[in-house]
Amino acid sequence: MLDERKLAVLRAVVEDYVSTNEPVGSKALAERHNLGVSPATVRNDMAVLEEQGYITQPHTSAGRVPTDKGYRLFVDRLSQIKPLSAAERRAIETFLAGAVDLDDVVTRTVRLLAQLTRQVAVVQYPSLVRSTVRHVELVPLAERRIMLVMITNTGRVEQRVVDLPDVVDDGQVAHLRAVLNASLDGCRLGRVAEQVAELPERLPEPDRPMATAVLSVLLETLVDRHEEKIVFAGAANLAGDFSVGLREVLEALEEQVVLMRLLGEANDPSALTVRIGSENPYSGLRGTSIVAAGYGSGDNELARLGVLGPTRMDYPVTMGAVRAVARYVGQILAGS
Secondary structure, X not given: OOOHHHHHHHHHHHHHHHHHOOOEOHHHHHHHOOOOOOHHHHHHHHHHHHHOOOEEOOOOOOOEEEOHHHHHXXXXXXXXXXXXXXXXXXXXXXXXXXXXXXXXXXHHHHHHHHHHHXXXXXXXXXXXXXXXXXXXXXXXXXXXXXXXXXEEOOOOEEEEEEEOOOOOOHHHHHHHHHHHHHHHOOOEHHHHHHHHOOOHHHOOHHHHHHHHHHHHHHHHHHHHOOOOOEEEEOHHHHOOOOOOOHHHHHHHHHOHHHHHHHHHOOOOOOOOEEEEHHHOOOHHXXXXXXXXXXXXXXXXXXXXXXXXXXXOOOHHHHHHHHHHHHHHHHHHHHHO
16 A cells, blocks of 8 residues: 555656656656655655556666556546636537537537547447437328327437328327327337337227337337447547557447447446556557546436547546536436
8 A cells, every 4th residue: 555655656657747748757756746755765656656566667767657557546546536617617518508409419529528638539329228208299291191200308309201001180190199198208218119018909999000000110210229329539639649559549449339338338337437558358449548427317327428548648637528528418418
């Protein structure tokens, strides 16, 4: 267990290396940080940190750089995640609030995160499985054709044309619309099938063929659109941080399944999580860290977002930005 002085030295090594991208020496640490001890003492503390695996010397006669173990202790012992300024918070809220639909929210979010952190931003679309039905609309198009529109609590809109076996009038359509909304309002999409299983039998005989056709298309829509989708932005931000290994990182970014697992691997999906270097199970990402958080809250957890960058990232700033953006996105979608 490290004492507070050695923890202070480790923090200083991490902060200087993140800032300069140069190995850090004991003399420079003593000059730049108010550690309250001599360079010789700092040098001894760095030797202990190196012996215990928290820092390493990349080249003979060079200074030290943090290891994955050192970054992990630094993150775990952070006393404060750097909060955004009031101006930054207002700018985020205004920018995201201007979105016109779910696609726009996701596009704005991924761009915003990339700009705030100077890393690669990754945003997972709200899963239909986690969403709930907000409203079902049936719009007559012709005597035997109607438009089915389903709106979820995340602002996602699914629409399909339904061909009916018989001619129906506006009254029948209105009745089925009312029954569907009474049955499905607030229903998790994963439970829609069981919720409507016996619905046709509860309707008058003349309305049952229409209800069966509509429900068949509704369930097909849920099956067709259950896939998870992830978007990312800011890959160019990696160019200055990877002299080697950039190709492997870019290949990993192209693999939706890899990103999905990285965002989703957390004991508490809504918590802010940090996965550092060798903690990533994918060899192409061993030189990177992932900072992720869920947006939405509690039972309304919708999906996850985060950033990917080199292990030499500004963790307090990155963690603060991810947490703030996740909160604002959740609020906007909850109110949409």
